[in-house]
Amino acid sequence: MTVTYVIDGAEVTGLDRFWQVIGAAVNGPGGYFGNNLDALADCLSGGYGTPDDGDFTIEWRRPDLSRRALGHEETVRTLQRRLERAHSTGKAAVQARLDAARAGRGPTVFDELVQVIEETAPGVLRLG
Structure with missing residues (x-):
């Protein structure tokens, strides 16, 4: 069964906030899921809150808001x-x-985040 983690683009007001939002989405309030691009790639590879079988989706809602904030x-x-x-x-x-x-x-920072997610965990990211 696929687990879905939701990022609300309205909550992503900058890069530091992105790390908080994705950490909370995956591991609950105050949770960790990276704090730089390399750490994000490590977390996407498993062992940091995602299912062991890798069956998960990151649903980034209202990505247009994040795209502006991370422009x-x-x-x-x-x-x-x-x-x-x-x-x-x-x-x-x-x-x-x-x-x-x-x-x-x-x-942009937004472009880099999307690229890391797509390259490290192909098919996981859903924008929109």
Whole structure:
């Protein structure tokens, strides 16, 4: 039997809030289901609240609201934080992404989250 976890796009007001919303959806209030893209991929791979057989769906309702909240403005904020922590060998790449995001170009935080979910757990995500 497929377990469905629901994310309400209206509750996703930024990336930090996304981690809280998905954590609560999967593991109840205050629950954990990642706090960065790598951790999200790990959680999607199993052992962090989803069924052992992998039979689950993430239903992201009103994704248009999340798409706006996790758009280029939030992407700029997120990339600025990454740039502060980036190793010297990776700073140029992060800076290039940051410059693009400031210009309203390139993938957004929303796009990255969707990509990680779709690549790590194909067929799990339902937008809408």
